[in-house]
Every structure is written in structure tokens, then in C-alpha cells.
Amino acid sequence: xxxxxxxxxxxxxxxxxxxxxxxxxxxxxxxxxxxxxxxxxxxxxxxxxxxxxxxxxxxxxxxxxxxxxxxxxxxxxxxxxxxxxxxxxxxxxxxxxxxxxxxxxxxxxxxxxxxxxxxxxxxxxxxxxxxxxxxxxxxxxxxxxxxxxxxxxxxxxxxxxxxxxxxxxxxxxxxxxxxxxxxxxxxxxxxxxxxxxxxxxxxxxxx
Amino acid sequence: xxxxxxxxxxxxxxxxxxxxxxxxxxxxxxxxxxxxxxxxxxxxxxxxxxxxxxxxxxxxxxxxxxxxxxxxxxxxxxxxxxxxxxxxxxxxxxxxxxxxxxxxxxxxxxxxxxxxxxxxxxxxxxxxxxxxxxxxxxxxxxxxxxxxxxxxxxxxxxxxxxxxxxxxxxxxxxxxxxxxxxxxxxxxxxxxxxxxxxxxxxxxxxx
DNA sequence: TCCGAAAACATAACATTGCTATGCAATGTA
DNA sequence: TACATTGCATAGCAATGTTATGTTTTCGGA
Numbered sequence: 416x417x418x419x420x421x422x423x424x425x426x427x428x429x430x431x432x433x434x435x436x437x438x439x440x441x442x443x444x445x446x447x448x449x450x451x452x453x454x455x456x457x458x459x460x461x462x463x464x465x466x467x468x469x470x471x472x473x474x475x476x477x478x479x480x481x482x483x484x485x486x487x488x489x490x491x492x493x494x495x496x497x498x499x500x501x502x503x504x505x506x507x508x509x510x511x512x513x514x515x516x517x518x519x520x521x522x523x524x525x526x527x528x529x530x531x532x533x534x535x536x537x538x539x540x541x542x543x544x545x546x547x548x549x550x551x552x553x554x555x556x557x558x559x560x561x562x563x564x565x566x567x568x569x570x571x572x573x574x575x576x577x578x579x580x581x582x583x584x585x586x587x588x589x590x591x592x593x594x595x596x597x598x599x600x601x602x603x604x605x606x607x608x609x610x611x612x613x614x615x616x617x618x619x620x621x622x
Numbered sequence: 623x624x625x626x627x628x629x630x631x632x633x634x635x636x637x638x639x640x641x642x643x644x645x646x647x648x649x650x651x652x653x654x655x656x657x658x659x660x661x662x663x664x665x666x667x668x669x670x671x672x673x674x675x676x677x678x679x680x681x682x683x684x685x686x687x688x689x690x691x692x693x694x695x696x697x698x699x700x701x702x703x704x705x706x707x708x709x710x711x712x713x714x715x716x717x718x719x720x721x722x723x724x725x726x727x728x729x730x731x732x733x734x735x736x737x738x739x740x741x742x743x744x745x746x747x748x749x750x751x752x753x754x755x756x757x758x759x760x761x762x763x764x765x766x767x768x769x770x771x772x773x774x775x776x777x778x779x780x781x782x783x784x785x786x787x788x789x790x791x792x793x794x795x796x797x798x799x800x801x802x803x804x805x806x807x808x809x810x811x812x813x814x815x816x817x818x819x820x821x822x823x824x825x826x827x828x829x
Numbered sequence: 830t831c832c833g834a835a836a837a838c839a840t841a842a843c844a845t846t847g848c849t850a851t852g853c854a855a856t857g858t859a
Numbered sequence: 860t861a862c863a864t865t866g867c868a869t870a871g872c873a874a875t876g877t878t879a880t881g882t883t884t885t886c887g888g889a
Binding site for chain 2: 874875876877878883884885886887
């Protein structure tokens with residue numbers, strides 16, 4: 416009937432674009448396909464244009480974040496786990512700073528929303544687990560606490576990665592999360608220990 | 623000796639660009655000067671190119687924020703004032719969402735840093751005043767608390783303005799600030815009242 | 830008062846951008 | 860095996876930011 420579209424080309428282009436993003440090469444229609452043997456039309460068959468490519472890159476960013484979350488083992492301390500998720504969010508953003516920027520600048524169509532919600536759900540689940548373990552006030556809304564954790568993570572990383580604040584600003588993470596979770600009802604000493612433990616899960620080297 | 627550059631043209635172009643930003647018209651070199659009688663070279667004499675124009679727009683954004691801060695009267699309750707500054711930051715960003723985005727996407731050269739620091743200093747001063755009034759632990763670092771307030775404000779507004787979260791998410795502002803300031807040592811009940819009062823200073827209509 | 834230099838500005842051309850029109854080739858189905 | 864449908868290459872298009880070049884304006888010094 417018709418020639419079949421090779422999905423490998425799609426992922427190849429996305430990975431190439433992600434690589435160019437990381438190496439700070441400007442991503443243009445022609446520079447993207449240069450050297451690959453493909454013509455510019457490949458971008459149109461697979462993504463419908465450059466806008467489609469950027470959208471696919473945003474999806475890729477959320478996919479990598481989800482993969483990072485998948486690789487994390489939960490513990491019996493949900494506040495530690497919640498902190499670890501926030502720390503992983505920061506690490507992911509700092510490992511792929513340009514990709515992270517792409518994820519949040521042109522946004523937001525429906526698919527972007529779904530991708531963002533899907534990663535947020537990890538935080539919500541863990542916050543709920545903490546609530547069920549009696550760490551928070553009984554009327555604490557898990558989603559609300561998850562969103563607040565996300566706000567801190569996003570504010571931190573977007574002011575640090577290419578923003579006006581220095582990398583040391585990340586040290587504000589633990590105290591801010593601690594204040595947040597204590598405010599939600601956690602026992603101060605226990606909370607500090609949990610956040611401390613969760614923060615250290617990150618593989619941030621000497622930051 | 624030489625023809626003198628008219629500074630009025632510079633501000634005219636900036637205001638025109640800011641207006642086009644607000645009305646979602648794409649800002650291109652030619653569209654910017656179209657209808658003004660100027661030629662495209664005006665942008666080069668006054669800004670050195672489009673990059674210079676974007677940089678001037680970022681400065682304009684910080685200038686408007688500073689003007690908003692200038693218009694605010696301080697009270698005898700510095701925690702209320704600190705909250706009011708954060709609320710004003712949010713209002714400013716929501717009043718000029720596109721300008722706000724410009725302020726933080728391409729950033730950051732030295733002048734941008736200075737402009738950001740200058741507005742941050744308002745928060746630092748107020749946080750220091752709160753510390754001197756005995757609201758916080760004696761070892762609370764004002765700049766640290768100011769930065770943490772900024773992180774919350776920026777995280778909130780950048781996830782809400784054009785981001786994945788709804789406008790109602792702004793309701794997370796007061797509880798987050800309250801948790802932060804209580805964590806810094808403020809008395810819980812007094813803190814809640816101060817934050818409540820500071821938040822209401824904003825002219826956000828029914829949000 | 831006038832001249833000359835220096836800077837602002839207008840005009841126009843340039844390379845590069847994303848995109849589209851068109852034709853060809855490949856491939857699965859009838 | 861014939862054919863229709865789709866992937867893809869080539870080439871050209873309008874629009875972008877920039878630069879090259881010439882003109883005009885303005886101000887300081889003779």
C-alpha cells in the first residue's frame with residue numbers, strides 16, 4: 416500500500432536534537448539533519464515541522480525524568496522518599512539543563528500537561544503514603560503538598576540553572592523542604608533526619 | 623561634531639516592544655519599526671541589534687518590578703511587609719507574563735544579575751528588619767530567607783503563568799511562606815496573621 | 830560664519846531560517 | 860504483477876537578523 420515510516424528515525428532525530436541541545440549547538444532544521452543522510456523533509460514526515468520536534472523534545476524530557484523516578488527504590492520512610500524525589504528532580508534538571516528549559520518555555524499543550532501530571536503523580540503518591548503513615552496532619556492534602564514540593568524544586572532549579580543564582584543556592588533545598596513538611600505536621604527532629612537522608616540519595620557530586 | 627542619539631527613541635522602542643509582547647504580536651526587527659517612520663537601522667544604533675533589544679526588555683522588566691516595590695509603604699510588621707513584597711512580585715509577573723518570561727529565559731549577563739540583585743535587596747532588607755524585630759531566630763541569615771522567599775515566588779509564578787499549573791495554585795503562596803517563616807522562628811499564630819495581612823496588600827482581583 | 834568630521838539614519842543586499850511545492854521511488858495490497 | 864499510497868529528495872519561497880554602503884544631520888573649531 417505505502418512505504419512505512421521507520422520509527423527509529425524519529426528517536427534518532429530526538430536523540431540527536433537532545434545531544435545538540437546539550438552541546439549548545441543551535442538546533443535548526445538543516446543543522447539537525449546535516450550529516451545524517453536525511454533531508455529536511457524527514458523532520459516534516461516524523462514531526463510535522465520544527466514545532467513538533469520541540470514538542471517531542473519536551474516529551475523526552477519528561478520521559479527521562481520518569482525513568483529516573485522508576486529507578487528509585489522506595490523505603491519505609493515516605494518523607495525521606497518524597498525528599499529523594501525532589502532531589503532527583505533537581506538532579507535531572509541539572510543533568511539536562513537545556514532540555515529542562517525546553518520543557519517549560521513554550522509549554523503547554525494537552526500532552527505536555529499529561530506528561531507533567533504523570534511525573535507529579537509520583538510525588539502525590541509518596542505524599543499520600545507519608546500522610547497514611549501518620550507523618551502529617553490528618554487533613555493534609557497529598558496533592559497540595561506535592562505541588563508545593565514541586566514549586567520549591569522548580570523555583571530552585573530554574574533560578575540556578577542558567578538563572579541568576581549560584582549553584583550553592585541548592586543548599587536551600589533541605590531547609591525549605593523541612594519547613595514545608597514540619598508545617599504539614601511532621602515531627603521536627605524526625606523530619607530533619609528524613610529530609611537529610613532523602614537529599615543524600617541524590618548523586619549530585621559534591622554540590 | 624556628530625549627530626546626537628535621541629534617548630527618547632530608545633524608550634519609545636522599548637515601550638513599543640513591551641506593548642507588542644503584551645498583545646502577543648511577534649517581535650521582529652521589521653515589525654518593531656513598522657509604522658514608526660524609523661528604519662531597521664534604528665534598532666542597531668540604539669541597541670546594537672535584536673539581542674540588545676531583548677536585553678533592554680529584561681532591564682525594563684526589573685525596572686517595573688522596582689517601581690512597584692517603590693510604590694509600597696512599609697509597616698511596623700516586617701513579616702507582613704516581606705509577604706507583601708512576595709505578593710507584589712507575583713502580581714507584577716502576572717500583570718506582565720510575557721515580559722516576565724523574557725526576564726528569565728535568555729538571562730544572564732552582568733547587568734541582568736545586577737538588576738535581579740537590586741530587586742532581591744528589597745527582600746533582604748525587609749527580612750533583616752524582621753530579624754531585628756525579633757521575629758526570627760537570632761542566627762537567621764536575612765539574605766538566605768530572602769532567597770528562599772524568591773524561590774517560592776518564582777516557582778509559583780513560573781509554573782502558573784503559561785506553565786502547567788492553574789491560577790488557583792497561587793493559593794499555595796501563603797501556606798508556603800508561613801511554613802518558611804515559622805521555620806525561621808516566627809511565632810505561628812503571629813506569622814499566619816502577618817502573612818495573611820501581607821498577602822492581602824496585593825491588588826489581585828479575586829484570585 | 831563656515832567647514833569638516835563623526836554619528837545617526839536610509840536603502841538595499843546578504844545568508845540563514847522554517848516551510849511548501851513538486852516529483853520520484855519504494856512498498857504493501859489487490 | 861499493477862497500482863495507489865506514502866516516505867523522502869530537490870529546489871524554491873517568504874521572512875528573519877545582519878551588514879555594507881551611501882546620505883544626512885549636527886556640533887566643535889578656525
